Every structure is written in C-alpha cells, then in structure tokens.
Amino acid sequence: MLQIWVNLIPLCVSGIAWAHDAGLQQNTLQFDLTFDTDPQIGLSEEPWTSKYGAQNDLGYSGPLSFSHFNYKKCLEDASVPFDIGIIGFPFDTTTSFRPGARFGPYAIRSGSRRQSLGAGRGYTLAWGSSPSDYGSSLLDCGDVPISAYDNAKAIDQMEAAYSTLLSRPVFGGTSEVYKEKTRAFSLDGKEHPRIVTLGGDHTIVLPILRALHKVYGPVSVIHFDAHLDTWPPKGTTVQEGITHGSFFAVAAEEGLLTNTSIHAGIRCKMFGMEDIEHDDTVGFQVISTEDIDDYGIKKVIEKIRQRIGDKPVYLSLDIDVVDPGQAPATGTPEVGGWTTREVKRILRGLSGLNFVGVDIVEVAPAYDNADITGIAAADIVHDFLSMMLVDGPPQPHVGPFSKTDLL
Incomplete structure (x- = not known):
C-alpha cells in the first residue's frame, strides 16, 4: 500500500503543476483579450441598445463617486484637469472619544x-441654480491612502496630497460662464483648483492649512462646530499634542491663520471663560448655538461676513454642528445643535466670499441610523459647490410671495 502512494505522489504533483500552468495560461488569455467594437460589433443592433439605449447609472447603481461625478485617482493620474475637486481623507487616529471617521468619505459619497x-x-429652488450652471469642471479625485499607524506620516501624506492637487493647472471652465475665483489673491498670481475634502476627523485641517499657506499665505477660517478645537496642545510628545481638538492652536502657532476667523454653532462643555480667552488669542470669535435663537439667521450670516470681509477664507464644517437627532453619526455628539436646514441656510448666506477650499469632517457612519448623517453631509457638500461658485447669496424663492412678505 505504501508503494502505491509513493508512485501516485509524483503523478499528483505533476497534475497540480499542469493545472496551475493551464490556469495561468487561461488567465493570461483572459486579460489579453480585447474587443474591436468598430465594424465587428454593431452596438445599435444588439438587443439592449436597440431597445433601451445607453447603459445609464441609476441613483443606486454604478461606481461610487460623489454624486456620480467623473472619477479619477488624481494623485497618480493628471490626465483630467479640474476646477473643483473632491478628495477623501480617511483618517481618524487623533480622535478623543469615538473613532470611525475614516469611513466618512465612503459614507458621504x-x-x-x-x-x-x-x-x-x-x-x-433654494439656490435657483445648479452647481453645473457655472462652467466649472468638477471631478471626484478619490481618496488619499493615509497611514492608519503613524500619525506624523499620515499628516505629511495629507499635506503632500493637498499640495499636489493645489499645484495642478485648472481646467478653466466648461463654458463661457466660468469665472476665475483665486487668481486675485494667490501668491503666484495664478488660478488654482479648489478642493472639497471629505473627512476624516478634524485634524485633517492642519495639513490642509499648511498646504494652503504655500499658495495664499495666512487665511481666515469659518469653523462650523460644536467644539472650539483651539485648545492648547498637551502631551509628552509633539505628535501627541496634535489632535482634533488642538489643531487650530497648532495652526496659529505656525502662522497659518489670520486674526479674523470665526466659529459658528459652539455649545461644548469647557473649563471656563479661560477657554474663550485662549480662543481669542488663536484668532477666533464665537457664535454660539443659542445665538441663532437670540439674533436670528440673518444676523448670524451678517456677523460672519463682516468678520471675514474680502480675505481668502477656508470653511471647515464638523458634522456635529448639527444636532445629533439629525446627524447622530459623529465621534463627539453634543445635544442642542442646529438643524440641517439652518446650516444650509447659513451656507447660502455666505456665498460670494473668497473661498479657497472647504471640508466636511467627523462623519462616522458606524453610529448612523438609516444613513441620515451621510445623506445630510452629502447634501451639505452640494451646497458647498454652489456656495463657492455663485457671486453672492441667492434671492429668496418667490412662488406665491412678494418682497413685502419677507420677515
């Protein structure tokens, strides 16, 4: 019996080797096959095309890109210029409470x-237009492959990626209605692409501000958040001091900010007024969540616009500015936040400012219900696009109303 097995083993090995080689040959043939669709295949006469036409994606089908944008891995493929790009920063290893925002770019898309x-x-109706009406080329540039193990490397990767995209030539518009938006205040006198970043935890703003500083110098920031994020860095190492609650303080120390930034929606617990006093040294004014009740949306918009003026401005929106009843999927939820409608209304009112970039952060879909936070974040990004493209706030919808009906 032993001799039989000894004789069979070489045959088995030979058979496995033959099958392996045959499989390789089969795979090679499979990948080498190409189709010449010119004269050989008449697409218009095939059953599908002749009956139903193009293979269009539905809302729930097709490759995953933001709002069905064209998609390129822009860091390795510069073949498609763009005016506004979407980039994902899947990073969450500097959070202080609940992690999970590395899945934010996927959830928003x-x-x-x-x-x-x-x-x-x-x-x-709210905008009276579409972002596609303004002639800019819009592209989803994919996600940056960020280290999940080395925060110093991750922050450098984000800065390198953002700098790469900022240095690309703009497309220059898809129609005659396109207008340049950044040439007037860039340090090199050139128009630069603008980036919508999908976070990721809020620390991603530090490498973004470092990259923007090379192109525009110090910028002002409009910061929608429940938390200040200007707390002094703490810890026994430099890297330990860079978190999603201290990055603005670090940015100010590095000279990346003007002294005319502003928070919107603050309602977090603090140690005391000393936190607000330190926040002032970083360069921020505070609009609290409750201010919208006391002063109204119009005054909130007015004070933000007055603070920023005509300076280059970066807008960063932490999804926790929205009440967790409407956006539960975030790492540090705070009750009593603004509604999505209020946030969207304020964003419309900020149109026409000199935006150099925007982000939305801290979407952590593991804590979501029925995808409501991802849907809310995606709709806010849609508002970002219009906000950066139009020359000023849109007029109120008329319908059955007139100007005399306005409050």
Whole structure:
C-alpha cells in the first residue's frame, strides 16, 4: 500500500503543476483579450441598445463617486484637469472619544448617490441654480491612502496630497460662464483648483492649512462646530499634542491663520471663560448655538461676513454642528445643535466670499441610523459647490410671495 502512494505522489504533483500552468495560461488569455467594437460589433443592433439605449447609472447603481461625478485617482493620474475637486481623507487616529471617521468619505459619497449632480440633476429652488450652471469642471479625485499607524506620516501624506492637487493647472471652465475665483489673491498670481475634502476627523485641517499657506499665505477660517478645537496642545510628545481638538492652536502657532476667523454653532462643555480667552488669542470669535435663537439667521450670516470681509477664507464644517437627532453619526455628539436646514441656510448666506477650499469632517457612519448623517453631509457638500461658485447669496424663492412678505 505504501508503494502505491509513493508512485501516485509524483503523478499528483505533476497534475497540480499542469493545472496551475493551464490556469495561468487561461488567465493570461483572459486579460489579453480585447474587443474591436468598430465594424465587428454593431452596438445599435444588439438587443439592449436597440431597445433601451445607453447603459445609464441609476441613483443606486454604478461606481461610487460623489454624486456620480467623473472619477479619477488624481494623485497618480493628471490626465483630467479640474476646477473643483473632491478628495477623501480617511483618517481618524487623533480622535478623543469615538473613532470611525475614516469611513466618512465612503459614507458621504454613498449619501450622495441619489443627487446625481454628475448626471445633470442639481437644480434646487433654494439656490435657483445648479452647481453645473457655472462652467466649472468638477471631478471626484478619490481618496488619499493615509497611514492608519503613524500619525506624523499620515499628516505629511495629507499635506503632500493637498499640495499636489493645489499645484495642478485648472481646467478653466466648461463654458463661457466660468469665472476665475483665486487668481486675485494667490501668491503666484495664478488660478488654482479648489478642493472639497471629505473627512476624516478634524485634524485633517492642519495639513490642509499648511498646504494652503504655500499658495495664499495666512487665511481666515469659518469653523462650523460644536467644539472650539483651539485648545492648547498637551502631551509628552509633539505628535501627541496634535489632535482634533488642538489643531487650530497648532495652526496659529505656525502662522497659518489670520486674526479674523470665526466659529459658528459652539455649545461644548469647557473649563471656563479661560477657554474663550485662549480662543481669542488663536484668532477666533464665537457664535454660539443659542445665538441663532437670540439674533436670528440673518444676523448670524451678517456677523460672519463682516468678520471675514474680502480675505481668502477656508470653511471647515464638523458634522456635529448639527444636532445629533439629525446627524447622530459623529465621534463627539453634543445635544442642542442646529438643524440641517439652518446650516444650509447659513451656507447660502455666505456665498460670494473668497473661498479657497472647504471640508466636511467627523462623519462616522458606524453610529448612523438609516444613513441620515451621510445623506445630510452629502447634501451639505452640494451646497458647498454652489456656495463657492455663485457671486453672492441667492434671492429668496418667490412662488406665491412678494418682497413685502419677507420677515
């Protein structure tokens, strides 16, 4: 019996080797096959095309890109210039409470699928237009492959990626309605692409500000958040001091900010007024969540615009500025926040400022219910696009109303 097995083993090994080689040959043939669709295949006469036409993606089908935008891995493929790019920073290893925002870019893109802006469906009554009406080339540039193990490396990777995209030539518009937005205040006198960043925890703003500083110098920041994020760095190492609650203080120490930045929606617990006093030294004024009740949305918008003026400005929106009842999927939820409608209304009121970039951060979909946070974040990004493209706040919808009906 032993002799039989001894004789069979070489045959088995030979058979396995033959099958392996055959499999390799089969795979090689499979990858080498190409189709010449010119004369050989008449697509218009095939059953699908002749009956139903193009293979269009539905809201819930097709590759995952933001709002069905064209998609390129822009860091390795510079073949498609763009005016506004979407980039994902899947990073969450400097959070202080609940992690999970590394899945934020995926959740926001998934929440955007029904919008179909890339397929031309972007008009809203609130804006009276679509982002595609303003001639800018919009592109989803994918995600940056960020280290999940080395925070210093991760921050450098984000700065390198953002700097790379900022240095790319702009497309220059898809129609005659395109207008340059950054040439007037860039240090080199050139128009630069603008980036919408999908976070990621809030620390991603530090490498973004470092990259922007090379192009524009110090910038002002409009910061939507429940928390100040200006607390002094703490810890026994430099890297330990850079967190999603201290990055603005670090940015100020590095000279990346003007002294005319502003918070919107603050309602977090603090040690006392000394936190506000330190916040002032970083260069911020505070609009609290409750201010919207005492002064109204119009005054909130007015004070933000007065603070920023005509300076280059970066807008960073932590999804926890929204009440957790409407956006539960975040790492440090605080009750009593603004509604999504209030946030969207304020964003419309900020149109026409000199935006050099925007982000939305701290979406952590593991804590979501029915994808409502991802959907809310995606709709806010849609507002970002219009906000950066129009020359000023849109006029109120008329319908059955007149100007005399306005409050």
